[in-house]
Amino acid sequence: GGEGGEGGEPAEVPEAAKPRLDETHAVPEFTGLWSAEGQLGGGSPKKAWNNLSKLEQRYMEEALARKKAGHGWIEKQVVGGREFKGTAFVPSEKGRDVTAIVFKDFEPGKVYKRKVTLTNASLAFNTFKLLDLPDTVKDFFEISYTHPGAMSPGMMCDMHIRFEPKVNEDITEHIPLLCKTGPQNIPLRCLTKKADVTAKATDLEFDVIMGESQTIQLVLVNHGALDVPIHLRQLAGLPADLSPQSVAAHLAAAEAEGLYAEAPEPTLSYTADSTAGNYATTKIDITFTPAAPGEAVVPLHLRMPKGLSVPQSPDMLVLVRARAHEVPIYVLHETMDFKCCCLGQTYSQIIPVCNRGKVALKASLVVSRELHGFVSFSPDMAYVQARDRSGKAGRFDFKMKFEPEEKLLKRCKEFLVEGPTGLMDTIEIPVRVGVPDQTLPVHFNFRVQLTTGLIKFSQEEVDFGVVAVNDSVSVKLGVTNVGELPQRLGFPTLPREVTVQPNTGFLSLLPGEERSVELIFCPFSDIHYNFAVTAVAGSNAPYTVQCKAVGVAPPVEFTCTNFQLRACAPTDRIQQSFFCTNVSKEATSMELLVPRNSGIKLSPLVATLEPGQTGRFQLDFCPPYQPEHLSQMLLEMTGGRSSRMQVKKGEG
Structure with missing residues (x-):
């Protein structure tokens, strides 16, 4: 007897001798x-x-x-008179409800694990059983969980799924559950890596003004896990009957037969080869820089390698619709030709600047460094109004003033071209029209041939010598037009002793022409003369010729120096007399000279007059008989009529 046995109380059993609950097994009533x-x-x-x-x-x-099928397991769940119908256990991952369990972008041979939480969403206690997966996929999955028994509403259970794929194929199945409220399937999808590229827009429209460029991005979105090489090539053309259904066949034929453009469109620039990264957005810049106004449609084949995944994105047709417009501001005439201009003169011309745009634009004419000081515009800046409702372009007229000088040729020697005469005397230089709101500046060519307005005289000084008073002496003066323009020349103001013939000194000279004029000097006094004769050309340039002469008084005076005789027939005779007086203080001898074959006879031909003496002279005129001259005269008088008869009379 120990202390534990006193009082009839049962002895205390050692802890190790007590049976454990988990080692106690229920024994079936019937043997199975x-x-x-x-x-x-x-x-x-x-x-x-x-x-x-x-x-x-x-x-x-x-x-x-x-x-x-759950026979004997499934029971209706009725709470508060309402029967539960729906999804008993709601799957969730990381606190978020999911409609399916997805293994995305798997690779064969790798192991993937996923933790799924099942929450009792029914109205009362519920439980579930995990049924077997289909035989086709059961070897790829291992599903484990700790069954909590009867689960109250809102209670959760974790399910661990281990996935080890053996083949590179998509799997679309479900995880079967048998719940107390009925069977339930949780969708199960396993997806391989895909090449899934789409384009936000494959029809790109460009609307560009000349001189500018526009860039539009071809946006490609890769929804798959594979990097996809992209090749962009220009097709040779598109069939007229191409439909959306036949695009794929046409692209396949183009790739197989190489139906691509040999020379791609030069106005389009883009990256031909690129890569669309996985789950990324790739932007390919396509830039259109027009070279001429017009419209064009450029087809591009966006090609991707085949066999990357099943399924994968097909090739795409990218249409580039490009439209290029002319610049709004333009000069009505591309070349402003001033023709031939004379140095030292002033010229002006209208420069019409037009605007085909929809808004008014500012335009300014810029004088280049070479033309500075010789060319000016009025005004130098203006707003050119937009086109009207009828489509007629707005217009503003600038005035161009041109004052050429000889040094202009040296300054513009880089812009000299051969002129009409074969000489390097023509300037052709561009002039810019600046438009702040327009990328491409406007130019027009300024063309002009420069020439001199110089008139050259054969003598710079004329000496008339000694000339008797009331007598006249003529001297020929050569005049040459050195320039390439016709010029007019005149002697508007002359001394009273000088006259110019012909046409009283007014004449026209063609380019390079040389003509002669007669300067006639008739003194009125017996003095020394020293004067200038001034000629004025059409360019208002004065030219001066210095003249000198000595006027002397004559020793004799005639009562008449000009005889007007009556008409006289051949062999007839006319007599006229005149007087000559010696006005000098000395005796004067003189001889009268008669033209030969003139029919004139003077007598006496030689005479000596004493101071103050007056002598008489006799003039006889007897026309010589010349038949050939007579017949010619008769022909001129009758205008060619009765020519035979007149000739006969002349012969008789």
């Missing part, structure tokens, strides 16, 4: 096949199944089907 001994118990289950009769096997299959 799994523990039976003999012909039907133990051993391999297949042998037991094979030893069943056909009726027993059928009953066994029906029992398994009922078990799988």
Whole structure:
């Protein structure tokens, strides 16, 4: 007897001798096949199944089907008079409800794990059983969880899924659950890496003004996990009957037969080869820089390698619709030709600047460094109004003033071209019209041929010598037009002793022409003369010729120096007399000279007059008989009529 046995109390049993609950097993009332001994118990289950009769096997299959269908397991859940119908266990991952369990972008041979939480969403206690996956995929998955037994509403259970793919194929199945409220399938999708490229827009429209460039991005979105090489090539053309359904066939034929443009469109620039990264947006810049106004449609084949994934994106047709407009501001005439201009003169011309745009634009004419000081514009800046409703372009007229000088040729020697005369005397230089709101400046060519307005005289000084008073002396003066323009020349103001013939000194000179004029000097006094004769050309340039002479008084005076005789027939005779007086203080001898064959006779031909003496002279005029001259005169008088008769008379 120890202390523990006193008082009739049972002795205390040691802790190690007490049985554990987890080692206590319930003993079935009836022995099952799994523990039976003999012909039907133990051993391999297949042998037991094979030893069943056909009726027993059928009953066994029906029992398994009922078990799988939940026969005897499924119960209606009615709470508060309302029957629960719906998804009993809601799957979620990382606190977010999901509609399916997805293994995305897997690679064969790798192991993927996923933790899924099932939450009891029914109205009362509920539980579930995990059924077998389909035979086609069951070897790829391992699903484990700790069954909590009956789960109250809102209670959660974690399910661990281990996925080890063996083939590179998509899997679309479900995880079957048998709940107390009925069967439930959780969708299961396993997706391989894809090449899924789409374009936000494949029809690109460019609307550009000449001189500018526009860039539009071809945006490609890769929804897959594979990097996709992109090749962009220009097609040779598109068939007229191309439809959206035949695009794929046409692109395949173009790739197979190489139906691509040999020389790509030069106005388009883009990156031909690029890569669309996985789950990324790739932007390909396409830049249009027009070279001439017009419209064009350029087809581009966006090609991707085949066999990257199943399925994968098809090739795409990218249409580039380009439209180029002319610049709003332009000069009506591309070349402003001033023709031939004379140095030292001032010229002006209208420069019309037009605007075909929709808004008024500022325009300014810029004088280049070479033309500075010789060319000016009025005004130098103006706003050119927009076109009107009828489409007629707005217009503003600038005035161009040109004052050429000889040094202009040296300053513009880089812009000299051969002129009409074959000389390098023509300037052709561009002039810029600045438009702040227009990228491309406007130019027009300023063309002018420069020439001199110089008139050259054969003598710079004329000496008339000694000339008697009331007598006249003429001197020929050569005049040459050195320039390339016709010029007029005149002697508007002359001394009273000088006259110019012909046409009183007014004449026209063609380019390079040389003509002669007569300067006639008739002194009125017996003095020394020293004067200038001034000629003025059409360019208002004065030219001066210095003249000198000595006037002397004559020793004799005639009562008449000009005889007007009456008409006289051949062989007839006319007589006229005149007087001569010696006004000098000395005796003067003189001789009268008669032209030969003139029909004039003077007598006496030689005479000596004493100071103050007056002598008489006789003039006889007898026209010589010349038949050929007579017949010619008759022809001129009759205008050619009766020419035969007149000739005969002349001969007689």
